[in-house]
Amino acid sequence: MDLHGAFHVYDTTLRDGAQQEGLNLSVADKLSIARQLDGLGVGYIEGGWPGANPKDTEFFRRAQDELRLDHAKLAAFGATRRAGVRAADDPLVAALRDSGAGVVTLVAKSHDRHVELALRTTLEENLAMVRDTVTHLREEGQTVFLDAEHFFDGYRANRTYALEVLRTAAEAGAEVVALCDTNGGMLPDWVSDVVLDVIDTTGARVGIHAHNDSGCAVANSLAAVAAGASHVQGCINGYGERTGNADLVTVVANLELKLDRAVLPQGLLREATRIAHAVAEVTNVPPASRQPYVGTSAFAHKAGLHASAIKVDPNLYQHMDPLDIGNDMRLLVSDMAGRASIELKGKELGYDLSDDRGLVTRVTDRVKALEQGGYTFEAADASFELLLAEEVEGVRPSYFDVESWRVITETRTDGEAVSEATVKLRAEGVRYVVTGEGNGPVNALDAALREAIGQAFPEVAKLELIDYKVRILDQGHGTDAITRVLIETTDGESSWVTVGVGANVIEASWGALVDGFTFGLRRRER
Numbered sequence: 052m053d054l055h056g057a058f059h060v061y062d063t064t065l066r067d068g069a070q071q072e073g074l075n076l077s078v079a080d081k082l083s084i085a086r087q088l089d090g091l092g093v094g095y096i097e098g099g100w101p102g103a104n105p106k107d108t109e110f111f112r113r114a115q116d117e118l119r120l121d122h123a124k125l126a127a128f129g130a131t132r133r134a135g136v137r138a139a140d141d142p143l144v145a146a147l148r149d150s151g152a153g154v155v156t157l158v159a160k161s162h163d164r165h166v167e168l169a170l171r172t173t174l175e176e177n178l179a180m181v182r183d184t185v186t187h188l189r190e191e192g193q194t195v196f197l198d199a200e201h202f203f204d205g206y207r208a209n210r211t212y213a214l215e216v217l218r219t220a221a222e223a224g225a226e227v228v229a230l231c232d233t234n235g236g237m238l239p240d241w242v243s244d245v246v247l248d249v250i251d252t253t254g255a256r257v258g259i260h261a262h263n264d265s266g267c268a269v270a271n272s273l274a275a276v277a278a279g280a281s282h283v284q285g286c287i288n289g290y291g292e293r294t295g296n297a298d299l300v301t302v303v304a305n306l307e308l309k310l311d312r313a314v315l316p317q318g319l320l321r322e323a324t325r326i327a328h329a330v331a332e333v334t335n336v337p338p339a340s341r342q343p344y345v346g347t348s349a350f351a352h353k354a355g356l357h358a359s360a361i362k363v364d365p366n367l368y369q370h371m372d373p374l375d376i377g378n379d380m381r382l383l384v385s386d387m388a389g390r391a392s393i394e395l396k397g398k399e400l401g402y403d404l405s406d407d408r409g410l411v412t413r414v415t416d417r418v419k420a421l422e423q424g425g426y427t428f429e430a431a432d433a434s435f436e437l438l439l440a441e442e443v444e445g446v447r448p449s450y451f452d453v454e455s456w457r458v459i460t461e462t463r464t465d466g467e468a469v470s471e472a473t474v475k476l477r478a479e480g481v482r483y484v485v486t487g488e489g490n491g492p493v494n495a496l497d498a499a500l501r502e503a504i505g506q507a508f509p510e511v512a513k514l515e516l517i518d519y520k521v522r523i524l525d526q527g528h529g530t531d532a533i534t535r536v537l538i539e540t541t542d543g544e545s546s547w548v549t550v551g552v553g554a555n556v557i558e559a560s561w562g563a564l565v566d567g568f569t570f571g572l573r574r575r576e577r
C-alpha cells in the first residue's frame with residue numbers, strides 16, 4: 052500500500068543537497084539525516100550515487116542494516132549505461148541494481164545538444180541507453196524513476212527529442228519521469244506550459260526537480276504541481292549545487308497549508324522546524340534565519356506598529372499560525388519598538404505590564420536611548436530582561452557589587468602574549484580579591500570574575516561563555532571607535548545573549564560578562 056497516496060515527496064538532500072559548496076557529509080551524517088527526513092514523513096530519500104564514490108557505496112551497504120524507515124523508501128541515484136556497452140555489463144548500473152535500495156533514480160540526457168557534446172554519442176544511442184537501462188533495472192525488480200536532465204532547456208531546443216526521451220523511459224517501465232530544471236533558469240509560467248504539454252502528449256507520470264538559479268525553485272515546483280506533476284523533488288533547507296534546490300519544506304508547507312493537499316503523513320508537518328534545524332546541525336551549515344516557515348525570523352516581529360496590531364490578533368501580521376509548522380512567534384525589542392512591543396515582550400518573559408502604562412513608556416524610552424548609544428536588544432534578550440526587571444522591581448538584579456577590575460597583557464620571554472586580570476568585588480557580605488589568567492584580556496576577566504563570584508555562588512561553575520562577537524559601531528574613527536560586544540552564555544540547558552557597549556572594547560566586554568553571569572544566577576534562583 053502506498054501510504055502517501057498518489058503524491059510523491061522525494062528528498063534529494065543526501066545526493067543533490069550534498070553537491071552544495073562547503074557541505075561534506077560523512078556516512079554517519081547521512082544516516083542521521085535520513086532518519087530525520089523519515090521523521091518528517093517524506094516518501095523517498097535519495098541516498099546518493101552508489102558506485103560513484105566509496106562513501107555513497109558504504110552508505111547503501113550500512114543502510115540495509117542500520118536504517119529502519121517508517122515512512123520513506125530509499126532511492127539510489129545514478130546514470131544510464133555508458134554509450135556502447137550493455138546495461139548489464141556497466142559497473143555503475145550494477146552498483147545501482149545491487150545497492151539494496153529498491154528504487155533507482157536514473158539521470159538521463161534529454162537535451163540533444165548535451166547528448167552530442169557531453170555524451171559524445173548519437174541521439175539514437177542515447178534513447179537506447181535510456182531504454183536498456185530502465186528495462187534491465189525493471190527486470191531486476193527495481194522501481195525506476197527517470198530524472199530527465201536539462202529537460203526544460205532541451206524541450207525548448209528540440210521538443211520532439213526531449214519528449215521522445217520521456218516516452219522511451221515510460222514505455223520501458225519508468226514509473227515517474229521527473230523534469231529537471233538543471234540550470235535553474237526557468238520561470239513558473241514556462242514550467243507550467245511544458246508540464247501541461249508533457250502530460251498531454253506522453254500520458255506519463257510527471258515529477259519536477261527544480262534548481263533555484265532564477266530564485267524560482269519553489270514557485271516552479273508549485274507551478275509544475277498545479278499543472279499536474281505528482282512527484283516533487285527538493286532538499287531540506289534548500290541545499291544543493293550552486294544556488295540550491297527547491298526547499299522541500301517550503302514546497303510541502305505550501306502544498307499542505309495553502310493548497311490543502313495532504314502530502315505528508317498527518318501531523319508531521321509540525322515537526323518541520325525542529326527537523327530543518329536538526330539537519331542543519333548535522334550539515335554544520337548555519338540555518339538561514341529568514342528561511343520561509345522554519346527560519347528563526349519567520350515569525351519574528353520588530354516594528355512597533357506590527358506589535359500593536361499583533362496585541363489584538365497575531366494573524367493581523369502573520370500569514371499562518373507558526374505552530375502548524377512547529378515554529379513560534381517572537382517579539383523583538385529595539386529602537387523600532389513601541390509600547391505594544393514592550394508589553395508583548397514582557398508577557399513573553401512572564402511580566403504582565405498591561406496596567407502600567409508609565410512603566411512601559413519608561414522601558415520603551417530607555418531602550419530607544421540605549422540603542423541610540425550603540426546597544427542592541429533584539430540580539431540580547433537577556434540584557435533586555437535585566438533592564439525590564441530593574442524597572443518592574445525598582446532595582447537592577449544584582450548578586451555581587453564590583454569594587455574595581457583591571458587587566459594587563461604582557462608578552463613572555465617565549466613570545467607568547469598572556470593576560471592577567473584582577474577583580475575586586477563583594478558577594479554575600481564577603482570581599483573577594485581574585486586574579487585570573489587567560490589567553491586574552493576577556494578570557495582573563497572571565498576567569499577572575501567566575502572565580503570571585505564562584506566562591507559565593509558555586510553554581511557559576513556550570514556557566515560557560517560560548518560565543519563572543521565584537522562590532523565597531525562608528526566606523527571611520529579607527530581605534531577610538533565605540534564598540535559593541537555580544538556574549539552568549541550557557542548553563543548547559545539553554546543559552547542567553549547579553550550586550551555591552553563602550554569606547555574601550557574591554558569595558559564593553561566587561562559589561563556583557565557581568566550581565567551574562569547576573570542573568571545566569573537569576574535564572575537558577577527563579
Ligand SMILES: CC(=O)SCCNC(=O)CCNC(=O)[C@H](O)C(C)(C)COP(=O)(O)OP(=O)(O)OC[C@H]1O[C@@H](n2cnc3c(N)ncnc32)[C@H](O)[C@@H]1OP(=O)(O)O
Binds near residue numbers: 104130132170200233
Ligand atoms: C545534474 C546532476 O547533478 S547529475 C549528478 C551529478 N553528480 C555527480 O557527478 C557526482 C558523482 N560523479 C562521479 O563520482 C563521477 O563523475 C562518476 C563516477 C559518475 C564518473 O566518473 P568518470 O568515469 O571519471 O567520468 P567523468 O566524471 O569525467 O565524466 C562523466 C562521464 O559520464 C558520462 N555521462 C554523463 N551523463 C551521463 C548519462 N546520463 N548517462 C550515461 N553516461 C553519462 C559522460 O559522458 C562522461 O563520459 P566519459 O567518461 O566517457 O567522458
Ligand SMILES: CC(=O)C(=O)O
Binds near residue numbers: 262
Ligand atoms: C538530476 C539533477 O540533479 C538535475 O538535473 O539537476
